[in-house]
Amino acid sequence: MARGIKDKVAILGMGCSRFGERWDMDADNLMVEAFDEAMADAGIDVSQIDAAWMGVGFDAMNIGPSGLPLSIALRLPNIGVTKVENYCASGTESFRGAVYAVASGAADIALAVGVEKLKDTGYGGLPVRSRGTTFDMLGVTGSAPGNFAQVASAYRAAHNVSKEDLKRAIAHVSVKSHANGAKNPKAHLRKVVDMETVLNAPMIAEPLGLYDCCGVSDGAAVAIVTTPEIARALGKTDLVTVKALQIAASNGWELQHAGGWNGSYFHPTRIAAKRAYDEAGITSPRDQLSLTEVHDCFSITELVTMEDLFLSDEGQAWKDVLNGDFDADGRIPCQIDGGLKCFGHPIGASGLRMIYENYLQLLGRAGDRQRKTPPSLALSHNLGGMPSQNVSAIAIVGLADV
Amino acid sequence: MMAPTSSPTDVGILSFGAYVPRKRLQRSAIYAANAWFAPGLKGLAKGERSVGDWDEDSITMAVEAARDTLTGIDRASVGSLSLASTTLPYVDRLNSGIVKEALTLSDGVAALDMTGSQRAGVSALRAALEAASGRTAPHLCLAAEMRKTCPASDLELTSGDAAAGLLIGQGDVIAKFLGAYSLTLDFVDHYRTPGMDYDYFYEARWIREEGYVALTARALKEGIAALGIEPSSIDRLLVPISAKGIAATLAKKAGIAEAAVADTLQAGLGEAGSAHGLVMLVAALESAKPGEKILLLGFGQGADLILLETTDAITRLAPRDGVAGSLARGAKDENYMRWLVHRGLVDIDKGMRAEQDQKQPSTSLWRHRKAVMGLVGGRCTKTGTVQFPKSDISVNPNDRTAGTQEDYPLAELPARVMTVTADSLSYSPSPPLYYGMVDFDGGGRMTVEFADVAEEIEVGSEMRMVFRIKAVDEMRGMVKYFWKAAPVR
DSSP, rough: OOOOOTOOOEEEEEEOOOOOOOOTOOOHHHHHHHHHHHHHHHOGGGGGEEEEEHHHHHEGTOOOSHHHHHHHHTTSSSSSHHHHHOOTTHHHHHHHHHHHHHOOOOOSSSEEEEOOEEEETTSSSSSSOOOOOHHHHHHHOHHHHHHHHHHHHHHHHHTTTOOOOOOOHHHHHHHHHHHHHTTOOOSSSSOOOHHHHHTSSSSSEEEGGGGGOOOBBBEEEEEEEOHHHHHHHHOOOOOOOEEEEEEEEEEEEEHHHHTTTSSOOOHHHHHHHHHHHHHHSSSSSSOOOOOOOOOOOOOHHHHHHHHHHTOOOOHHHHHHHHTTTTTSSSSSOOOOOHHHHHHHOOOOHHHHHOOOOOOHHHHHHGGGOOSOOOOOOOEEEEEEEETEEEEEEEEEEETTOO | OOOOOOOOEEEEEEEEEOOSSSSEEHHHHHHHHHHOOOOGGGGGGGEEEEEOOTTOOOOHHHHHHHHHHTTOOOOOGOOOEEEOOOOOSSSSHHHHHHHHHHHHTTOOEEEEOOOOOOTTHHHHHHHHHGGGOOOOOOOEEEEEEEOOOOTSHHHHHHHHOEEEEEEEEESSSSSSEEEEEEOOOOOOSSSSTOOOOOOOHHHHHHHIIIIIIIIIHHHHHHHHHTTOOOOOOOOOOEEOSSTTHHHHHHHHHHTTTGGGOOOOTTTTOBBBBHHHHHHHHHHHTTTTTTOOOOEEEEESSSSEEEEEEGGGGGGGSOOOOOOHHHHTTTTEEEEEEEEHTTTSSSOOOOGEEEEGOOOOOHHHHHHHHHHHHEEEEEEETTTTEEESSSSSOOSSSSSBBBBBEEEEEEEEEEEEEEEEESSSSSSOOOSEEEEEEETTTTTTTEEEEEESSSSOOOOEEEEEEEEEEEEEEETEEEEEEEEEEEOOO
């Protein structure tokens, strides 16, 4: 019976480009920006990298197919380069490739890169694209806000929450993230925003308004991973190790089995969370987790994810959010770096950007954003698809000796 | 007089149905926009006319009328169908074949599109009634019209979008076929060729005197003689011509009682082109008592006359929407501009999201035609799990059965909303785009667009599935159809 990879892999270095409307940068330029930082942090030479993974969500619309763009942009030494895509969970998916390569013994040092150049699309929001010939005939081509907004109607019906209460709760999520992002020089959006502005913003997809939706931006993030032994041999003392890495994918149950899923939560997130806590040896996440970075593509997603990660009781997250439980000074800060809300969502990069913040926080390197109580375990949750069919990827990283 | 019963060899109408789109564009709104150019239209600017939504066309309306017609009838019993219209989306792709798929009729049916004149609907009915004694199964006779009309024309004000259906056969008929008469004369009151956007009409005064009155009066005179009709015995005279006073003039000339002249439905619907004769027939049948003699006229490069007599079976017909039910579910619309955009008469800046390539691979449509056109899902014969669409492996997590699903049609099942949103970001010809997930009674679930939305849709709202245009591949001219959920009213 496989026991997981807890403490088998350490993060040697990480980098993250500035996220935003990088009009003067291509995907390659962004990868180099993040890679340079990661390499300086790792203190190694490129010849020491054994294998690489690249996560991109919309390759047809920016970088093109295959792993070649990564190999060419970074002039990697003819090593294996694997392109991965799992919708918006592509960032964690590339991390998974690199981590498993090291955990299996197939590679000593592996590279994970996530990148997306979205601002050549020509309009706001994610580019419209086919989801397959059959889906295009039988499914609804909705926007991301529209697909996720449906959770709100179902959550209200399931837990008897009024329109006004839920609207205030999701607004609080965005106000909190903006307050955090204002302290982050790499974030795209750095302005504080108040409740009234969020509540009265134009509607995008009922009930999500402008400030309930993360923006679209360009960015890249990089992780270099190795074994704890190699990391120490290279001179690293404080180690951040991977405690758990779990992905769960929908199989059509939510989408097709009437009377099953009630639309108000993310089924694979609950499954991935349980598996991740088991793998990491976490028995009480509410007590043991210091920080979370979750997939706040939309404020409602972050809110229900608190329940899906078992950090709030079912139907209670809206109250916990309003109570400040997940604010920067709350019991378990969520998106202490500003989240997708302030960074925007360059699809392939987001999962790695989440791990980047968790990594910095664990090493005490987060500057103005540093969590007051020193963190020991941090979770990132990276979700691809839509509420009715999705891939939920959870990574838990922590100090090596925890 | 004793109400006539039908005998097994009687040929006639077994059932009827109709569909009028919900939106009722106020004629005053049309006139207000065009009065600067054509103040003379004021006389026609009263009441309202029905207008289909952006996702409706003659095929979708025909499907709805057919569903109404087949209320309580086993679809497998239908042996053939025809669709009459001068506004069919395809010149060469069997339009009635698309209707057949939407209705999930047997593959072994005959189908025919009928077009070419404003009397196509009535001509199709004559042909169906005369063929009935040679057929072994009932024939579904449909007509639908959604005319493209030039802004500031008379026709724009007097037309209306609608569809009607009649099931024709032998046996327990609700109306017996007593005979028909036709005149065919190349009277070119108007015409339209495939390249033309609009009909070209000649002088209204001439059309009225030589066409509507003279030609039609001759048809009535000759027809009444040929069929041996006693004019005073006609209970209803159906003349689908909207020009004022025509029907009354014809009745007088033919010796038919003034009281028999049927309302042309101008005030609340409009003239539905080649379908209008059948629309008026359905309106007559839904209020008719047994023993009424109905004389139906069709006009278009000649004339058709059809004589029918209702039987006592009409009292036993299950209730259906018909024309009255459709008219009762109207929604007042004053947005003339939106309608012009929807009919493609005015451009609007759709934005880049509308650039999505809508290519429809025929191969994929063929494989999935029952799901796409008929909303046919799957039901596991082992567990009873219903799902949409069918799949090799069942979605039921408790029993991963494979290869056990049988076809299971979902279109007629009531559905309830499970999630909902109004998406202002996605491109929609009529923003915002409403959609969500619905659960069907007895099982089955899908994510689907919502149509005909006017009031707030909540989780739990009752919906019924309707056949609509899903998208148009503008680059390649293909119209893509699928089902949507509409609020039950």
